[in-house]
Amino acid sequence: MGGEPGNGGESQIPDSWEDLLAAAQGGDQRAYRTFLMSILPFVRAVARRHSWSDDSVEDIVQDSLLTLHRVRHTYRPGHPVRPWLAAITTRRAIDAGRRSGRIQARETSDPSAYETFADPAANSVEAAQAAESVTRMMNELTPKQREALELVKLKEYSMAEASAASGQSVASLKVNVHRAMRRLRKGREAEEES
Amino acid sequence: MTSRPTEALIESLAAEAGPVRPLAAPLARATRLLLALSLLFAGLIATFGDPDALAARFAERELLMAAETAAMLATGVLAVLGAFALAVPGGSRKWLAAAGAAALTWLLLSSTGCFALVADRGADGWKMDGHADCLLFIVTAGAVIGAPLLWLLSRARPIDPAPVALLGGLGAAALSAFLLIFFHPFAVTVPDLGLHLAAVLIVITAAALLRRRALRPA
Numbered sequence: 001m002g003g004e005p006g007n008g009g010e011s012q013i014p015d016s017w018e019d020l021l022a023a024a025q026g027g028d029q030r031a032y033r034t035f036l037m038s039i040l041p042f043v044r045a046v047a048r049r050h051s052w053s054d055d056s057v058e059d060i061v062q063d064s065l066l067t068l069h070r071v072r073h074t075y076r077p078g079h080p081v082r083p084w085l086a087a088i089t090t091r092r093a094i095d096a097g098r099r100s101g102r103i104q105a106r107e108t109s110d111p112s113a114y115e116t117f118a119d120p121a122a123n124s125v126e127a128a129q130a131a132e133s134v135t136r137m138m139n140e141l142t143p144k145q146r147e148a149l150e151l152v153k154l155k156e157y158s159m160a161e162a163s164a165a166s167g168q169s170v171a172s173l174k175v176n177v178h179r180a181m182r183r184l185r186k187g188r189e190a191e192e193e194s
Numbered sequence: 195m196t197s198r199p200t201e202a203l204i205e206s207l208a209a210e211a212g213p214v215r216p217l218a219a220p221l222a223r224a225t226r227l228l229l230a231l232s233l234l235f236a237g238l239i240a241t242f243g244d245p246d247a248l249a250a251r252f253a254e255r256e257l258l259m260a261a262e263t264a265a266m267l268a269t270g271v272l273a274v275l276g277a278f279a280l281a282v283p284g285g286s287r288k289w290l291a292a293a294g295a296a297a298l299t300w301l302l303l304s305s306t307g308c309f310a311l312v313a314d315r316g317a318d319g320w321k322m323d324g325h326a327d328c329l330l331f332i333v334t335a336g337a338v339i340g341a342p343l344l345w346l347l348s349r350a351r352p353i354d355p356a357p358v359a360l361l362g363g364l365g366a367a368a369l370s371a372f373l374l375i376f377f378h379p380f381a382v383t384v385p386d387l388g389l390h391l392a393a394v395l396i397v398i399t400a401a402a403l404l405r406r407r408a409l410r411p412a
Contacts, residue, residue: 027213036204062203067353069207073214074282074350087283091353 017085022077036065042082043089050093052100063092066165103156137187141180144168148176149184217350220285224278227346228271231339235373243376251378258307265300266372272296273365274343281350281358281409293361297368301391308387328374328386332393335370336363340401348409355409356402363401367394 014020017035024032040061047060067088075084138146144166151162152173159170168176217223252259273296276289343362352358371390 024211025214025216027211029208029211032211033204033208036208037201040200040204058200062200065200065203065207069211071283071351071353072211074217076216076219083284085283087285088353091283 017081018078021072021075021081025072025075025077036068039081039085042085046086046089047093050090050097052097056096056100060089060093060096063096063165064089067092070167099157099161133188133191137184140187141183142176144172145176145180145183148173149180152177153181217282220278220282220350221275223346224275227343228274231369238373239376247378248376251375255307255310258303258310262300262303262307263372263375265296265303266368266375269293269296269300270365270368270372273361273368277343277347277358277361277365278350280354280361281347281352283353287357289361290357293364297364300368304387304390328378329389329393329396331374331377332367332370332390333396335373336366336393336397337400339369340366340397344401344404344409352409355405359401359405359409360398363398364394366401367397370397 014023014031017039020031020035020038024035043061043064044057047057047064048054051057051060068085071088075081138149141149147166148162148168151157151165152159155162157165159173162168162173163170166173272289273293276285276293279285279289280287340362343366344359347358347362371394
């Protein structure tokens with residue numbers, strides 16, 4: 001199978017997905033980057049076919065890329081990449097659908113719960129300031145703490161799912177979430193005092 | 195995760211990507227394990243087996259016993275091959291059907307043997323002829339076979355661990371039951387069959403429960 005041409009544009013970079021991935025397995029980071037960029041349309045198409053809403057497509061794509069990264073040693077050089085890649089993306093789409101189903105079954109949306117003031121304009125100013133503040137504090141976390149917080153607190157993954165998605169052990173996830181929360185709390189207290 | 199642009203994710207994945215050693219073909223890996231187990235089984239049977247008791251057990255119903263043994267072995271082999279195949283992305287789910295069909299055949303042939311015994315012996319066919327040790331044997335041998343099997347399967351970091359654990363457990367249990375034949379000098383009665391089934395289910399359940407830890411998903 002001839003994959004789509006790589007976009008590296010240099011003679012040393014192979015041009016089929018199979019060759020690019022085989023080169024990436026050998027440690028060629030440039031070939032790996034080219035491979036990941038060139039498969040994006042295919043992964044998005046598979047994700048779109050199996051997703052329940054357009055909003056979830058990019059989440060599935062990113063989950064698929066993370067999974068691909070962890071199982072890239074299971075690709076056997078010389079074999080077609082597409083079925084291997086499609087299997088990974090389809091699996092992640094199914095997992096995302098199940099996760100969404102669980103969340104929808106247990107939770108109800110209450111937009112008014114997020115409002116502080118009756119005047120919508122006041123809320124948007126507050127929200128903008130809060131978002132800026134949260135972004136600043138999140139940037140102060142280490143990458144692992146940020147990842148742990150995103151997966152466990154924002155995406156509401158179980159510890160096992162977050163561990164699977166991040167490659168961090170459950171124990172280190174707990175430690176990172178705890179430290180991240182502590183840093184955020186301290187950051188908020190410092191902002192309130194200033 | 196949409197807050198993190200996909201392109202940025204790609205950059206970070208590429209930046210941290212080191213060389214990895216591709217896994218060998220799943221069926222080749224499974225075959226290597228099965229060959230190692232065959233050698234182990236052969237050594238155990240040659241050392242501790244009881245060929246006279248085995249011949250006595252097969253007597254007058256050679257065909258049925260041979261078919262049952264073959265179905266048991268086929269279940270073990272197909273389940274192990276299927277577990278390795280499904281552990282990597284894109285493995286065909288037809289392995290589940292193949293191992294399931296072999297397991298069903300094994301169950302049907304075992305049941306046929308048991309009920310033939312009931313027809314022969316009457317009420318005695320409902321008594322336990324063997325020992326409860328059979329359960330312990332299958333569970334212990336299942337653990338001994340299952341441990342390296344799960345370790346080898348975990349190297350693929352299966353993206354869907356449930357069917358891999360199911361087939362791995364079935365394979366370990368079926369191969370243990372196959373090994374038991376050579377150390378089990380009794381005709382299998384209905385309660386014995388129930389005990390064997392319970393042992394197989396214990397091994398499969400243990401594999402399923404261990405899948406999160408042993409087969410850490412990708």
